[in-house]
Amino acid sequence: MKALTYQIWVALFILTVSSSCRKYVEVEQFGQRTLKYTDDFQFVMNDRSTMEKSYILPFVSNDDMATTDENHQNSLNAEFKATYVWGSNYYGDTQTDIGWGNLYKTIYTCNEVIYSVMSSLKGTETQKKQIYADALVQRAFAYLMLANQYGEVYDPSKAQTQVGIPLLKTPDLFLKLDRSNLDIVYKQILSDLQEAIPSLPATATNNGHAAKVSAYALLSRTYLYMRNFTLAGEYADKALAINSSLKTLENYIGNTVSFPRRLDDPEILLSKISAGTFMSELNPELLSLFPSGDARLELFTGTSNDVPGIAYIRPQFNEFSCQTGLSVPEMMLINAEVYARAGNTSKTLEWLNKLRKTRIKAADYQDLVITNPADLLPAVINERRREFMGMGLRWFDQRRLNLDPEFAKPYVRTFQGQQYTLSPGSNRFIYPIAPAVLNLNPEIQQSPR
Numbered sequence: 011m012k013a014l015t016y017q018i019w020v021a022l023f024i025l026t027v028s029s030s031c032r033k034y035v036e037v038e039q040f041g042q043r044t045l046k047y048t049d050d051f052q053f054v055m056n057d058r059s060t061m062e063k064s065y066i067l068p069f070v071s072n073d074d075m076a077t078t079d080e081n082h083q084n085s086l087n088a089e090f091k092a093t094y095v096w097g098s099n100y101y102g103d104t105q106t107d108i109g110w111g112n113l114y115k116t117i118y119t120c121n122e123v124i125y126s127v128m129s130s131l132k133g134t135e136t137q138k139k140q141i142y143a144d145a146l147v148q149r150a151f152a153y154l155m156l157a158n159q160y161g162e163v164y165d166p167s168k169a170q171t172q173v174g175i176p177l178l179k180t181p182d183l184f185l186k187l188d189r190s191n192l193d194i195v196y197k198q199i200l201s202d203l204q205e206a207i208p209s210l211p212a213t214a215t216n217n218g219h220a221a222k223v224s225a226y227a228l229l230s231r232t233y234l235y236m237r238n239f240t241l242a243g244e245y246a247d248k249a250l251a252i253n254s255s256l257k258t259l260e261n262y263i264g265n266t267v268s269f270p271r272r273l274d275d276p277e278i279l280l281s282k283i284s285a286g287t288f289m290s291e292l293n294p295e296l297l298s299l300f301p302s303g304d305a306r307l308e309l310f311t312g313t314s315n316d317v318p319g320i321a322y323i324r325p326q327f328n329e330f331s332c333q334t335g336l337s338v339p340e341m342m343l344i345n346a347e348v349y350a351r352a353g354n355t356s357k358t359l360e361w362l363n364k365l366r367k368t369r370i371k372a373a374d375y376q377d378l379v380i381t382n383p384a385d386l387l388p389a390v391i392n393e394r395r396r397e398f399m400g401m402g403l404r405w406f407d408q409r410r411l412n413l414d415p416e417f418a419k420p421y422v423r424t425f426q427g428q429q430y431t432l433s434p435g436s437n438r439f440i441y442p443i444a445p446a447v448l449n450l451n452p453e454i455q456q457s458p459r
Contacts, residue, residue, distance in 0.1 A: 048133020051123050051141050058218055060119050061148050064334045065109035065155055066285040067093050067100070067441055068402035073421050074395070076293035083426050090288065095423060095430040096438040098459050099445070107444040108285045109159065113152040114178075120149040121181040136209075143206035147220030147228060150202040151280065151335075153177070154232055157195050159441045160457055163409045166237055169193035173440070176454060187451045196236060203229050212252050216273040217281045217335075223252040224280035227336040230344050235410055243348035246341040249279060255338055256368040259305035266309070272333060282335035284402065296399065299392050303374025310400055332400055339365055339397050343390060350386035358386045362393055369397070391417065409439050 045051055055061065069075075070093040077083055077094070092100040101107060123145040128138050153175070157164070162172040170193040177190040177198055190198075203225050214221040230245035255276035262269045272281050292311065300307045346361035363377050380386055391407065398404060411417035418434035432438055437458040448454060 045122070045126065046131055048127065048130040048137050048141070051127040051130055052137070054119060054123060055141055055144050055148075055219065057119075060116055062218055062281055062283050063112040063116070063285055064282045065113070065159065065402060066288065067107075067109055067159065068405035069284065069288040069332070069400075070094050071096060071441075072402065072405035072408060074293055074296050074399060074404050075288075075290045076295075076423075077290040077425070079291065080426070082290070091425070093441075095425050095428075096432045096436075098438075099442050101442075101444040101446070103445045103449070105444060106446055110156070110444065110447065112285050113156050116152045117149050117178060118181060120145040120152075121178060124149070125181050139209035140211070143209035143225075144214075144220040146202040146206040147210075147225050147280070150199045150206075150232075151228055151282065153195060153199050153202075154228070154235070157192060157199075158235060158406050158409060160443065161189075161192055161195065161440065162458070163412050163439060164192050164196065164235055164237070165413060169196065173458060176451075186453055188453050189455065196232065199232055200229070203232070217275065217278045218273055220280065223249050224336055226252070227279045227341055230341060231336065234344055234347070235406070237410070237413065239348045239351055242344050246344040246348075249341045250338065250345075253279060253338060254342075256365065258368045259309055260371045263305060263308055272331070275333075277338045278333065279336040279338065279341075281333065283331040284334055287332070292399075296395060299396055301370060301374070303371035304369060304396065305371060306369055306396055306399065332402070334401055334403070340403075343394050343397060346393070347387065347390045350390045353383045353386070355380060355383055355386060358390065362389065365393070365397065387414075387416075412439065 045054065070090050075094065077086075083091075086094070088102065089100045089105065091097075124142060127141050127145070130138060156175045161174045165172065170191055172192040174190045174192045174195040176187040177195055178185060178187075179198070206220065207222055207225050210220060210222045210225060212222050214224070217224070226245045226249040230242050230249060233239070233242035233245060253276070257270070257275075257277055270276065272278060272283070275281075297307070342361050342365050346358050346365075349357040349361065359378060359380060366378060367375060378389065380389060391411070394407060395404060398407075408421070412434055420434065421432040423430045423432075440457045442457050442459065443454055448456060
């Protein structure tokens, strides 16, 4: 028998015992209880330490980073050094990959909820369905992030043969972990989200829980990564029809204490946070993209005693975490990209300027003007770099833009006196699996290197 249990301190434990011990293990012990009531499953979904944690490696590998200080380079741990230079392997034989572990822990926990909540006690059918739907969306987010780190870059013409990730849909600790191809993985993500939507409220009690708005937003991001730009735009519109709130960032300069905490932030549609922190000098190329008076540069960067010059910090103020989830600005920029790819100048500029007005100080603001349709998509990608600085999303853009000839380019870094190049289409856009994971589950097989 398997049962998911929780302690008072919101720690989760998985108990797997034989049927011969049934009577013993079903006694509710002090400080923990087998999940059987609907409220128990709600408590599990309320656990932010499981549901909100995401990744760390995309913060290191993306080209917003440009650490040049030798002392800082030497201070990085071994896995960050290997990630920064897009190495063949990142981890030692006994090291764990915290991002992989976080996301698969989310998936396992969601599978437990999906498998059991509908038969739980003392809950209404509506409550059960909403908890079930929340778990579907959280699982879909985890799978999308895993596929875009450890799988190949999704190509619609090749997805059925592209290397994906292990796809687990039931809470069984002993399933084989062969990788599913990307076509199967993405179909599961889309299926989970479509199944969830009818049972979700338009908005949630807080943005840590799934709602229709976050399911639509995740569908939009998923279709963007699938290069189905039409559907990416349609679902961005659906999300924005529910929530199109933006903060005027100038209002928080010198007043960061009033900056909303992440679960109350009106721009965040589904809150997710980084699995750690990584600080580095910012790439001068990125810095050159910020116009005069851009509040993002003033609010979200600073100096550090550990890193000379401008350091990479993207705080939710006083929360010591970096937001990696879904947001209103992302939906606006997806819409801008959809129109840019279609050559629609007026609609592209409409979405770009709607966002820019809340990011650039009023005294410095001027509408962006573009007359050459060929300049539309580069303008959108540059705006994505500015808006998502410090969120790790740039790495996912670098991956998908490999399929656009105008953006497929080599990335070059110098680290500890040696030059490293990440070439277009390289397998180094795929993260390696930690040896400790492969030793336990050899059927996963190492990522293409």
